[in-house]
Amino acid sequence: MDDRSLKVLEFYQLLEFLKTFSVSPLGRKRCEALRPSTDLPSIHSRFIEVLELKEIIEAGGDIPLGGLKDIEGIFKKLEVEGSVLEVQELLDIHQQIDLCKGLKRFFQKLKVVEAPHLQEKISKLSTLKTLEKEILQAINTKGEILDRASPTLKEIRQQLSDIREKAKTVLEHLFHRKDIESIFQEQFITLRSGRYVLLIKSDYKHRLKGIIHDQSQSRMSYFFEPLEVVNLNNEISILLGQEKEEQDRILAELSNRVREERQNLWSDFEILGEIDLLYAMAKFSIQLKGVEPLLNENGRIDLRGARNPILSFQKGDEVVPIDLRLGDGIKTLIISGANAGGKTVALKSLGLLTLMVQCSLPIPVKEGSQTVVFENVLAVIGDEQNIEENLSTFSSHLLHLNQILEKAGPRSLILLDELGVGTHASEGCALAMAFLDRFREKGSSIVVTTHFDRLKAYGYLHPDVENVAVAFDEKTLEPKYTLLYGVSGLSNAFLVAEKFGISEEVLQLARLHQDGGEQEVSRVLEQLERLRTAAEKERTELLQAKEEVVRERQRLKELIEEIKKKRQEIYSQAEEKARASVLKLDEELKKWVQRWKDERSRSKSSRITLPRREIQEVKEKVFPRLRVMTPEGQTGGIRVGDHVR
Structure with a gap:
């Protein structure tokens, strides 16, 4: 990415905010080194890790990163063969080993959320139990080399302790000698250059044999080593030298052990730095209420409710969200409108949010937003004057x-603030349109801001270019900081000047001096905007009418379906009722047949007449209301012997 563009888009200022959320100098260094990526899989992978960590934090968890240090200098020192680490450096190595152990334990016990990608990263941390044990065996957390570090060191220190006690005993005996009791400034044993001495009055320096090491600030006393302890002090000095040699040997041995594990320790160091960076990104995202947008490769940008992240940190909820759209046949946006209306902020917001996405930083937009991964984000914003090279702003x-x-291509996002300014308006506008032609030929995605009316007209003449206006309230003379797509904005310079208290005389003179040609273009654009607004209103009304027709059609369709459903229910009920009647008739007929058989068996007559009257009674009992329509429209009952279907 172009460093100059990163600066003008305030990317480095964003990183300053980001690094305040890290917990260690190492994490802050990683934040400062963060740069946008162009590799879609790696962007997506890091996004997943950031969001997993964000979920852990929001669930009440906080990863154990306290005490993490930047020990890169130790690794560089270990590259020198034979170099020996200091005690504190060994403790820093131990601290890193302990941090790795704590992180692995934390993620092994993690139950509140699922974080498979983070757990996989943490699983790569080394388990250096042997090295950890060896360091703790030799050094305590106060930075002291312990007696148990080696048998030799323990023996030397025991000898030192014995001789020191012997030297103190000799000196304390001198305090009790009556003949020299008066020479002591005070009964006080101290050390000078590692040797035990007494404090004697300067007037009595010849009363005892020995060595004067120093004089007090008041010059009233001497630090005096009596002859009686010279040999003992010499032994102490020799033992101290031996102790130092043994300690150096122990440190060298531990340094070699660390050097053997250098690759594992360096890998852990890199992972810990990455974890602190991810932690800062997750906390940063929570602060901004950031989300991961969808990433596409078709050039479509649709950032809904986008907020500038720098302004969000500075002003919080006061920031007005905007919609940033590009794509679907539109490759160039021309943003126009009043000064201080939000044109440059919109331009910077698009650039900065794009850079954030390519750093895998969740951005302050609504869910469902989407954007593109660009190979280059190139911006020209602000004063371009270069005094050192004797270049004017325009040059x-x-x-x-x-x-x-020269750098632009199909996967470039070009952001140009006030394109063509700094020279004659007509020539500057012509140059601006020429540059736009070339950028469009290269297939770049382009957003420019302008006050040039001819450049606004350019937006209406090309199907891949769209005008965008920053909304302005002409009643309150206040910008609304929102974007209106498909329209060009008026500069409203006179209204803005009036708002800031410019005298009416100046404004009247300004109107007289206003260029006629430019006025004509402005009037044409205003007329075009009125026609566009009227057409848009008519289109909206037609769409509403169409939607009403669709809704009425749907309502009628639902009504017809309801009628069909009711009719089917009625048929089903009638069928069920008929079925029940048939069953009832069948039962009655069975009873009648049984009675008829019984009567026949009892009757002696050989001729039995058909019991028509009883059959009619059964029929009327089962179908008391059943009637059919005759061909002539008359109702009539069904009689026995009638043909039915």
């Missing part, structure tokens, strides 16, 4: 534009 502006044009 530097042109040179920078030309450099960007």
Whole structure:
């Protein structure tokens, strides 16, 4: 990515905010080194890790990173063969080993959320139990080399302790000698250059044999080594030298053990730095209420409710969200409108949010937003004057534009603030349109801000270019800081000047001096906007009418379906009722047949007449209300012997 563009888009200022959320100098260094990536899989992978850690933090967990240090200098020192680490450096190595152990334990016990990607990363941390034990065997947490570090060291220190006690005993005996009791400034044993001495009055320096080591600030006393302890002090000095040699040997041995594990320790160091960076990114995201947008490769940007992250940190909820859209046939946006209306902020917001996404930083937008991964994000914003190279604002502006044009390609996002300013308006506008032509030919995605009316007209003449206006309230003379797509904005310079208290005389003179040609273009654009607004209103009304017709059609369809459903229910009920009647008739007929058989068996007559009257009674009992329509429209009952279907 172009470093100059990163600066003008305030990317480095964003990193300053980010590193405040890290817990260690190592994490802060990782934040400062963060740069946008162009590799989609790696961007997505880190996004997953950030969001997993964010979920852990929001669930009340906090990863154990306290005490993490930047020990890169120790690794560089270990590269020198034979170099010996200091005690504190060994303790720092131990601290890292302990941190790795704590992190592994934390993620093994993690139950509140699932974090498979983070757990996989943490599983790669080394388990250096032997080295940890060896360091703790030799050094305590106060930075002292312990007696148990080696048998030799223990023996030397025991000898030192014995001789020191012997020297103190000799000196204390001198305090009790009556003949020299008066020479002592005070009964006080101290050390000078590692040797035991007494404090004697300067007037009595010849009363005892010995060595004067120093004089007090008041010059009233001497630090005096009596002859009686000279040999003992000499023995102490020899033993101290032996102790130092043994300690150096122990440190060298431990340093070699650390050097043997250098690759594992360096790998752990890298992972810990990455974890602290992810932690800072997760905390940063929580603060900004950031989300992961969808990433596509079709050039479509749709950032809904986007907020500038720098302004969000500074002003919180006061920041007005905007919608940033590009794609679906539109490759260039021309943003126009009043000064201080939010044009440059919109431009910077798009650039900065794109850079954040390519760093895998969740961005302050609504869920469902989407954007693109660009190979280059190139921006020209602000004053381009270069005093060192004796370049004017316009000259530097042109040179920078030309450099960007050389780098631009199909996967470039080009952000140009006030394109073509700094020279004659007509020539500057012509240059601006020429640059836009070239950027469009290269297939770049482009967003420019302008006050040039001809550049606004350019937006209406090309199907891949869209005008965007920053909304302005002409009643309150206040910007609304929102974007209106498909329309160009008026600069409203006179209204803004009036708001800031410019005198009416100046404004009247300004109107007289206003260029007629430019006024004509402005009037044409205003007329075009009115026509566009009327057409948009008519289109909206037609869409509403269409939607009403669709809703009415749907309502009628639902009504017809309801009628069909009711009719089917009625048929089903009638069928069920008929079925029950048939069953009832069948039962009655069975009873009647049984009675008829019984009567026949009892009757002596050989001729039995058909009991029509009883059958009619059964029929009327079962179907008391059943009637059918005759061909003539008359109702009539069904009689026995009638043909039915």
